[in-house]
Amino acid sequence: MQAIQDSYPDNVAHCYGCGSQNAHGHRIRTFQEGEETVTRFTPEAYHTAIPGFVYGGLLASLIDCHGTATAAAARYRAEGREIGSAPVLRFVTASLSVSFLKPTPLGGELEIRGRVKELRGRKVIVEASVFADGVETVRGEVVAAEMPASFGN
Numbered sequence: 074m075q076a077i078q079d080s081y082p083d084n085v086a087h088c089y090g091c092g093s094q095n096a097h098g099h100r101i102r103t104f105q106e107g108e109e110t111v112t113r114f115t116p117e118a119y120h121t122a123i124p125g126f127v128y129g130g131l132l133a134s135l136i137d138c139h140g141t142a143t144a145a146a147a148r149y150r151a152e153g154r155e156i157g158s159a160p161v162l163r164f165v166t167a168s169l170s171v172s173f174l175k176p177t178p179l180g181g182e183l184e185i186r187g188r189v190k191e192l193r194g195r196k197v198i199v200e201a202s203v204f205a206d207g208v209e210t211v212r213g214e215v216v217a218a219e220m221p222a223s224f225g226n
Protein backbone atom coordinates (compact mmCIF):
# COMPACT_ATOMS: atom_id res chain seq x y z
CA MET A 74 0.00 0.00 0.00
CA GLN A 75 1.22 3.52 -0.80
CA ALA A 76 2.22 5.55 2.26
CA ILE A 77 2.04 9.34 2.23
CA GLN A 78 5.83 9.44 2.78
CA ASP A 79 6.35 7.37 -0.39
CA SER A 80 5.42 10.53 -2.29
CA TYR A 81 8.24 12.60 -0.73
CA PRO A 82 10.90 13.25 -3.36
CA ASP A 83 14.26 11.63 -2.49
CA ASN A 84 15.97 15.00 -2.10
CA VAL A 85 13.73 15.84 0.89
CA ALA A 86 13.35 12.31 2.28
CA HIS A 87 16.12 12.49 4.92
CA CYS A 88 13.99 13.45 7.92
CA TYR A 89 14.95 11.50 11.06
CA GLY A 90 11.30 10.75 11.75
CA CYS A 91 9.90 9.99 8.33
CA GLY A 92 12.59 10.05 5.65
CA SER A 93 12.90 6.87 3.65
CA GLN A 94 16.51 7.85 2.90
CA ASN A 95 17.59 8.02 6.56
CA ALA A 96 18.96 4.63 7.57
CA HIS A 97 19.16 5.69 11.23
CA GLY A 98 15.68 7.25 11.41
CA HIS A 99 12.25 5.95 12.33
CA ARG A 100 11.10 5.85 8.69
CA ILE A 101 7.46 6.01 9.73
CA ARG A 102 4.81 5.30 7.11
CA THR A 103 1.41 6.97 7.28
CA PHE A 104 -1.76 5.88 5.55
CA GLN A 105 -5.04 7.61 4.88
CA GLU A 106 -7.99 5.69 6.35
CA GLY A 107 -11.16 7.61 5.54
CA GLU A 108 -10.99 10.97 7.31
CA GLU A 109 -8.15 9.77 9.57
CA THR A 110 -4.51 8.99 9.02
CA VAL A 111 -2.77 6.04 10.66
CA THR A 112 0.85 5.19 11.41
CA ARG A 113 1.93 1.98 13.12
CA PHE A 114 5.30 1.83 14.84
CA THR A 115 6.94 -0.64 17.21
CA PRO A 116 9.51 0.97 19.53
CA GLU A 117 12.73 -0.88 20.24
CA ALA A 118 14.17 -1.63 23.69
CA TYR A 119 16.58 1.29 23.23
CA HIS A 120 13.60 3.67 23.05
CA THR A 121 13.20 3.25 26.80
CA ALA A 122 12.38 6.10 29.19
CA ILE A 123 11.80 4.22 32.42
CA PRO A 124 12.20 0.44 32.10
CA GLY A 125 9.06 -0.92 30.46
CA PHE A 126 7.94 2.44 29.08
CA VAL A 127 8.56 4.42 25.90
CA TYR A 128 10.70 7.56 25.81
CA GLY A 129 8.55 10.69 25.40
CA GLY A 130 10.81 12.26 22.80
CA LEU A 131 10.21 9.34 20.51
CA LEU A 132 6.45 9.66 21.02
CA ALA A 133 6.64 13.38 20.24
CA SER A 134 8.54 12.68 17.04
CA LEU A 135 5.90 10.14 15.99
CA ILE A 136 3.18 12.78 16.48
CA ASP A 137 5.35 15.33 14.66
CA CYS A 138 6.00 13.39 11.47
CA HIS A 139 2.56 11.83 11.46
CA GLY A 140 1.27 15.41 11.57
CA THR A 141 3.33 16.76 8.70
CA ALA A 142 2.34 13.81 6.53
CA THR A 143 -1.32 14.29 7.41
CA ALA A 144 -0.99 17.98 6.55
CA ALA A 145 0.50 17.32 3.14
CA ALA A 146 -2.14 14.71 2.32
CA ALA A 147 -4.91 17.06 3.43
CA ARG A 148 -3.72 19.86 1.18
CA TYR A 149 -3.49 17.55 -1.83
CA ARG A 150 -7.02 16.36 -1.10
CA ALA A 151 -8.29 19.91 -0.69
CA GLU A 152 -6.82 20.79 -4.06
CA GLY A 153 -8.30 17.67 -5.65
CA ARG A 154 -4.83 16.45 -6.52
CA GLU A 155 -3.14 13.07 -6.29
CA ILE A 156 -0.66 12.88 -3.39
CA GLY A 157 2.84 13.61 -4.64
CA SER A 158 1.75 15.19 -7.89
CA ALA A 159 3.68 18.22 -9.12
CA PRO A 160 4.18 20.82 -7.89
CA VAL A 161 5.14 18.86 -4.78
CA LEU A 162 3.76 20.16 -1.46
CA ARG A 163 6.20 20.08 1.45
CA PHE A 164 5.15 20.74 5.03
CA VAL A 165 7.42 21.40 8.02
CA THR A 166 6.57 21.72 11.70
CA ALA A 167 5.85 25.25 12.88
CA SER A 168 4.80 24.10 16.32
CA LEU A 169 4.32 20.85 18.18
CA SER A 170 2.51 20.31 21.46
CA VAL A 171 2.31 16.98 23.21
CA SER A 172 0.46 15.80 26.32
CA PHE A 173 1.54 12.55 27.89
CA LEU A 174 -1.72 11.23 29.31
CA LYS A 175 -0.44 7.90 30.59
CA PRO A 176 2.84 5.98 30.50
CA THR A 177 3.18 4.22 27.14
CA PRO A 178 4.15 0.58 27.57
CA LEU A 179 7.15 -0.67 25.63
CA GLY A 180 6.94 -3.99 23.86
CA GLY A 181 4.22 -3.78 21.30
CA GLU A 182 3.03 -1.91 18.26
CA LEU A 183 1.75 1.62 18.74
CA GLU A 184 -0.94 3.18 16.59
CA ILE A 185 -0.90 6.89 15.84
CA ARG A 186 -4.16 8.29 14.52
CA GLY A 187 -4.56 11.82 13.22
CA ARG A 188 -7.14 14.15 11.78
CA VAL A 189 -7.18 17.65 10.35
CA LYS A 190 -8.48 20.28 12.72
CA GLU A 191 -7.98 23.27 10.46
CA LEU A 192 -6.71 23.86 6.95
CA ARG A 193 -6.19 27.45 5.97
CA GLY A 194 -3.77 29.12 3.61
CA ARG A 195 -0.27 27.71 4.01
CA LYS A 196 -1.06 26.22 7.41
CA VAL A 197 -2.64 22.94 8.48
CA ILE A 198 -3.39 22.07 12.11
CA VAL A 199 -3.43 18.35 12.84
CA GLU A 200 -4.55 16.58 16.01
CA ALA A 201 -3.01 13.18 16.64
CA SER A 202 -2.98 10.56 19.38
CA VAL A 203 -0.85 7.56 20.21
CA PHE A 204 -2.66 4.37 21.23
CA ALA A 205 -1.10 1.37 22.96
CA ASP A 206 -3.36 -1.68 22.96
CA GLY A 207 -6.25 0.63 22.10
CA VAL A 208 -5.59 2.96 25.04
CA GLU A 209 -4.80 6.60 24.25
CA THR A 210 -1.54 7.44 26.01
CA VAL A 211 -0.41 10.59 24.17
CA ARG A 212 -2.31 13.42 22.51
CA GLY A 213 -0.73 16.14 20.43
CA GLU A 214 -1.22 18.94 17.99
CA VAL A 215 0.98 19.89 15.06
CA VAL A 216 0.86 23.21 13.25
CA ALA A 217 2.37 22.38 9.88
CA ALA A 218 3.37 25.13 7.49
CA GLU A 219 4.08 24.79 3.83
CA MET A 220 7.83 24.97 3.46
CA PRO A 221 8.79 28.29 1.89
CA ALA A 222 11.31 28.35 -0.97
CA SER A 223 13.48 30.45 1.36
CA PHE A 224 13.58 27.67 4.02
CA GLY A 225 16.75 27.92 6.11
CA ASN A 226 17.71 31.37 4.84
Ligand SMILES: CCCCCCCCCC(=O)SCCNC(=O)CCNC(=O)[C@H](O)C(C)(C)COP(=O)(O)OP(=O)(O)OC[C@H]1O[C@@H](n2cnc3c(N)ncnc32)[C@H](O)[C@@H]1OP(=O)(O)O
Pocket residue numbers: 081082085088090091137138141162163164165166167168193194195196216218219220221224225
Ligand atom coordinates in the same frame (compact mmCIF):
# COMPACT_ATOMS: atom_id res chain seq x y z
C1 LIG B 1 8.53 16.89 1.38
C2 LIG B 1 8.52 16.46 2.73
C3 LIG B 1 9.28 17.09 3.78
C4 LIG B 1 9.31 16.19 4.94
C5 LIG B 1 9.83 16.84 6.16
C6 LIG B 1 9.00 16.49 7.33
C7 LIG B 1 9.36 17.34 8.47
C8 LIG B 1 9.19 16.65 9.73
C9 LIG B 1 9.09 17.48 10.89
C10 LIG B 1 10.26 18.37 11.18
O1 LIG B 1 11.08 18.06 12.02
S1 LIG B 1 10.43 19.84 10.32
C11 LIG B 1 11.85 20.61 11.12
C12 LIG B 1 11.44 21.49 12.26
N1 LIG B 1 10.77 22.66 11.77
C13 LIG B 1 11.49 23.71 11.27
O2 LIG B 1 12.67 23.72 11.22
C14 LIG B 1 10.68 24.89 10.82
C15 LIG B 1 11.42 26.20 11.12
N2 LIG B 1 10.52 27.33 10.90
C16 LIG B 1 10.34 27.84 9.66
O3 LIG B 1 10.97 27.47 8.67
C17 LIG B 1 9.30 28.89 9.52
O4 LIG B 1 9.14 29.55 10.75
C18 LIG B 1 7.92 28.29 9.06
C19 LIG B 1 8.08 27.64 7.68
C20 LIG B 1 7.37 27.26 10.04
C21 LIG B 1 6.91 29.41 9.02
O5 LIG B 1 7.47 30.42 8.24
P1 LIG B 1 6.60 31.24 7.24
O6 LIG B 1 7.41 32.29 6.62
O7 LIG B 1 5.88 30.26 6.34
O8 LIG B 1 5.60 31.92 8.27
P2 LIG B 1 4.29 32.67 8.05
O9 LIG B 1 4.37 33.82 8.95
O10 LIG B 1 3.97 32.90 6.59
O11 LIG B 1 3.24 31.63 8.64
C22 LIG B 1 2.44 30.78 7.88
C23 LIG B 1 1.33 30.33 8.83
O12 LIG B 1 1.89 29.48 9.86
C24 LIG B 1 1.66 30.06 11.15
N3 LIG B 1 2.84 29.83 11.98
C25 LIG B 1 4.10 30.11 11.66
N4 LIG B 1 4.91 29.79 12.66
C26 LIG B 1 4.13 29.32 13.65
C27 LIG B 1 4.38 28.81 14.94
N5 LIG B 1 5.61 28.71 15.43
N6 LIG B 1 3.34 28.38 15.67
C28 LIG B 1 2.08 28.44 15.17
N7 LIG B 1 1.78 28.91 13.94
C29 LIG B 1 2.79 29.34 13.20
C30 LIG B 1 1.45 31.52 10.90
O13 LIG B 1 0.69 32.11 11.94
C31 LIG B 1 0.70 31.49 9.58
O14 LIG B 1 -0.64 31.13 9.83
P3 LIG B 1 -1.84 32.07 9.33
O15 LIG B 1 -1.77 31.93 7.82
O16 LIG B 1 -3.06 31.47 9.92
O17 LIG B 1 -1.51 33.44 9.82
